[in-house]
Amino acid sequence: MTIRRALQSMLLAAFVIVRAPLTVAAEPAPMRAWVVDPAAPGSHLPPVGVSLFDQLFADGRGGHMVPFPFDTLLARLDPLLARDGASTLPPVKPVLIPLGRSLQRTAAAPDYFRFPRVVLAVDAPPAPGAPLLKDRLYIGYAEKSAVLEVISYNEAAGRFEFQLVKDYRAGGQPRVFYANRNICFACHQNGAPIFSRALWDETNANPAIAARLDAVGRRFYGIPTGRGVDLPYAIDKGVRRANLFALSQRLWREGCGPGDPGAACRAGLFAAAIRMRLAGGRAGRPDAAFDEAAARPLRSRAGRLWPDGLAIGRSDLPNRNPLQGVTRWPDALPAQLALSHVPARFEPLAPRPPDAWWRANAPEALAEAVAGVAEFVADGQWLRVEAALARRAASLPRGVMALDCVPQPASRASRCRGPGGTTLDLADGRISRLSLAGEPPQPAFALGEAVRLAGGDWLEHVDASALKAGAGPLQLRLRTDSRALASAMEALAASPEGAALLADRPIPGAALVTALLKMLGEAPAKPPQGVPPTPRLETPDTPPRDAPMGTPLPRPLAAFHAWCAACHLSAEQFPPNFLQGPRDELEARLRQCAPRILVRLTMARRLPAAREKTPMPPESMLPAFGIHPAAWATSPERAEMEAVVATMLRLETGREPDPDALLAGGYEYLRPCLATGAH
Structure with missing residues (x-):
């Protein structure tokens, strides 16, 4: 019997269900409003404006000029950022992740440690005159696949944009495309960057990861392999701040x-x-x-x-140590591939509860x-x-506030009180706990120092000359900048x-x-010159050969287009674009991908704690289809798709397919969805 006839016969009979379904939780009460709806990614191209990445690397003629190699790109960012003299950390925070959770997680297999993925974030304020990059630019670099994955802010649209830089390699011609936001939102469910929680054991902050990177003997774009938790901690904090932009x-x-x-x-x-x-x-x-x-x-x-x-x-993912329990790096390829497997509980695809409520x-x-x-x-x-307020200082009115001071027992300090609840402490020529009319206390400063107050005014001078033995009047002289503002x-x-x-x-x-x-009387800054890059999506190199006009796909195959096309009908191979290509070859592509598809579809029938992998479609995206995960688990559409790939595997092996048996060697050891040379 041919596969097509088997599929047609299957539809006339009861659906084949692989193993008994487990109980699925009942549909919960309606969710309160999300700041960003995980099931509503928005248009792939910016509705207005362009990304910060486009602005940074525009060639002025409507295209891009992305520096290569990667350490040159890092050097390009450095002068745009201010340095904190009190910190030893660089303004750009990079980490190395050889066994991570990105879509590119298997791109370097089995040479994970020779070609680790780089993740960098900018968390420093801008240098004078430079654009605001702080918490707004994130880049992932997978050398083996010659791809940059970019998340950067678009102020005009008020959202983060997701982009890919292809052919980023020696001798290549880097091309910049906006990404399929359906794919991005499956993990980036708040439409913003995500990162691990402490202790960031996937990164080179993990001593075991750093040791294996050191053993390779490579120079990783000038990024030190031995690093503590300071850099990933800084990235984590920046990512958390970035995820609040949408609320603002x-x-x-x-x-x-x-x-x-x-x-x-x-x-x-x-x-x-x-x-x-x-x-x-x-x-x-x-x-x-x-x-x-x-x-x-x-x-x-x-x-x-x-x-x-x-x-x-929620922007943070559970901490994951991919080398947990690994005392020796395995020699066999299957065991090496198994280490790149990401269990369901660590998957960024898993729906995440809210991080907080406003x-x-x-x-x-x-x-x-x-x-x-x-x-x-x-x-x-x-x-x-x-600076503009300082230049207007001569024309701004002054205010004088009088305080009464009394010495504090058993100390050399004086405590002063003034109108509206104004307070300050004075000791040894320093002022502390200054609060005007209920403002947050000012950090301590020297008596002769001028400071900016929380309400916006400028404290020009504190006159304590009339104090006698810590008692008496004290005057604050204020430049009323708040009025000018x-x-x-x-x-x-x-x-x-x-x-x-x-x-x-x-x-x-x-x-x-x-x-x-x-x-405030300042001359306007000179606007930037040049033409911004034209936003574009990637189209396949060769258009698919279509079926004859008017010939629909058979129903069981059409279901995959209905439920999977949002992510798997694309020019990308991560995630596998098994729906891209000639329609008359779709059945063959599904057959190639059948083990992985079967595993993903059957996971929907299991309780979350019993899942080895996350279900497909991702549960956070199901509301876009108008269905709840509990309803999807028992839906005839899902059962129909499961039956299609189960039939394919049964005809291929002569045995009833068992998801647990398929997963025995690890999900990543299953044959890939895309055969060599596939679209």
Whole structure:
């Protein structure tokens, strides 16, 4: 009997179910609103703007110029970033991951340690005049497959973009494509970068990993093999910050709302964010103007839109040690391949619960909203706001605040009190615990030092000359920069340019800072020159030969297109594009992939704790099909697809296929979905 006849006969009979199905959990109550819906990746190409990666490596003629080799690319980034003089860490944080969880996990097999995947993140602020890359640029490099996987921010669209750089090798012609976001969102479920939790045992922070990398004797693009947890820890923190960008965008756009009230709300958030940024991250006490323009409207509208709060997608994956229990690297290829297997509990494809919730009625809700917007004003220009205020110093009004001081018992310190709850401590020529009217306490500073206060004002001078034995009056002389900022923001909001920038659109951080500087009398910065790269998707090198017009695929084969095409009908081989190619050869490609497809389909019928691999389609994507995982597990469509590949394997081997037997040698030892030379 031919395979096609067997498939047709199968559809007339009861579906073949491989092993008895296990109990699947009942469908839970409806999920509260996600900040980013894991099942709604959005358009593959940017709806507006381009990625930061495009901007960085544009050739000025609509294309790209991506530096090679990889250490040259690293060197290109370095001068764009400020260095922290108190830290020994580089501004670009790279780690080596030979046995990881990316789609490229098997690209170097079996030479995992000779060709480890590099993951780098930028977590440093920009050098003066440079673009904001902090927490906005992530690159994965797989040398063996000559591919860069890039995640970088698109400020105009208010989202991270996913891109691939192909043919990134010596003598190659690097080509940059936007990626299939369906594939990306299967793992990046918050539409942002992901990373492991501590102790980051997949990276070269693991001494066993570092030792094996050292044994290879290669120079890995100038990246040290022996490194502690400092670099992966920094990446982890940056990834967590990056995953909050989407929350900031939703609160800015939807939380503030449309029209003039929405613009006033956004202006209030931005003004508070500027003050916070100038004050080194300290937020002043909200005043009546902020409460009226931003706080009360945002709480009220967000409470109506999201009465149960907004779920923030989880960015961290369980820590995994791929060398756990491995005392000696195996000599046999099957055992080496088995070590690259990622069990279901470690898979980034597994649905992840929320990392946190944002609720409008929470005490910290407004502070989180302001802090989120502040992440978009550190664009390399905000220091110019500081300089602009200093240049206007002569015209800014001064304020003088008087405090009464008393000596503290059994110490040389004085405690001073002033109007509105202002407090400070003075001892040995240093001021500590300075708080104006309930602001967060100022870090300690010398008596003659000028400092920026949390509310936005500049403390020019502290006059303690009248103190006698620690008692008496003390005066604070303030330059009222907060008034200048408020006046500039009012003028900006009332201008046509400001109305456009404060409209219902993603946070235009750099443009808002530029416009604010103009209101403070600064000349506008020179706009960048050149033509940005044209966003494009990759198309197959050879178009598939189609079946004759009007000839549909047989029903059992058509089901694979319906449920798998979003990820597996593409120009990529990771994940395997077994649906790409001539229609009359689809059956042969499915037969090649049958062991892996059978395993993935049967996993849906097992409880999560009993799964060796994650099911396909990924459960986080099933809502896009209008079906819950519990319903998918018992659906006739899934059973039909399982029966197709089970029949193929039965005819091939003469035995009833058993997923557990297939997995006995490890999932990665199953024959690959794509045969050599396949599409």
